[in-house]
Amino acid sequence: MTTPLPGQPVRGSSSGRPIMALLDLLGRRWSLRVLWELNQGPTTFRELQARCEGLSPSVLNTRLGELRQALLVENGDAGYRLTDDGAELVRRCLPLAEWAANWADRLPTPEK
Template sequence: MPLPLPGKPVRGSTSGRPIMALLDLLGRRWSLRILWELHQGPATFRELQARCEGLSPSVLNTRMGELRQALLVDLGDAGYRLSENGDELIQRCLPLAEWAETWAERLPPPSAE
C-alpha cells in the first residue's frame, strides 16, 4: 500500500486533505503503537519489536519504512527515534491520552463472564 500523502486520495477519502492522509497513516496496524513506544526513547529494530509484543518483523519493517518516509521517525546511532515532526505529533496527542485515562476511569468495570 503506498504511503498516504496530502493532496492524494487515501483510504476512506478522495479529498486529499492532509488530516485524512495522516489518519490513514496512523490507522495502519501498529503505526501508533510504534510511535508511542519511540516516545519512551530510541530503540533498535529488535528492541522496538520486543516493546511491541506480537509485532512481526515484516510488519515492523514496512511500518518503519512508511514512518521514515513520512518524516516521523529517524534512524540514528542509537537506533530508531522520533523525528522532530514525530515528537511534535506525539506532544499533540498527549492531551488525548490524558482524556483517555479519565474516560477509562468513568467506564463501569468489565463484567466477569
C-alpha cells in the first residue's frame, strides 16, 4: 500500500483532493495514535511502541514510514518527532478531542 498523498487517487476517492488523502492517511490503523503520542515529545521507536500498547513493530514501522513520507513525522537525534506540519495537525485536532470528552460525559455509563 502506498502513502496517500494529495494529487493521487486514495482509498474511497479518485479525485486527488488533499482532504481525501489526509482522511485516508489518518484513517489507517494506529496513525492517529502515533501522532497523538508524538505530541508528547520526541521518542525512540521502542518507547513509542510501548506508549501504543498492542502495536506491532511491523505496523509501527509502516505507519512511521507513511507519516515521514507525508512530512508529518521526522527521525532525528532525539528519536521520532512531529514536524511543524505534524504539530499543527495535532493542534487542529485538539478541539475535536475536547468535543469527544464532552460527548463522553453526556453518554450514559455502560453497564457491566
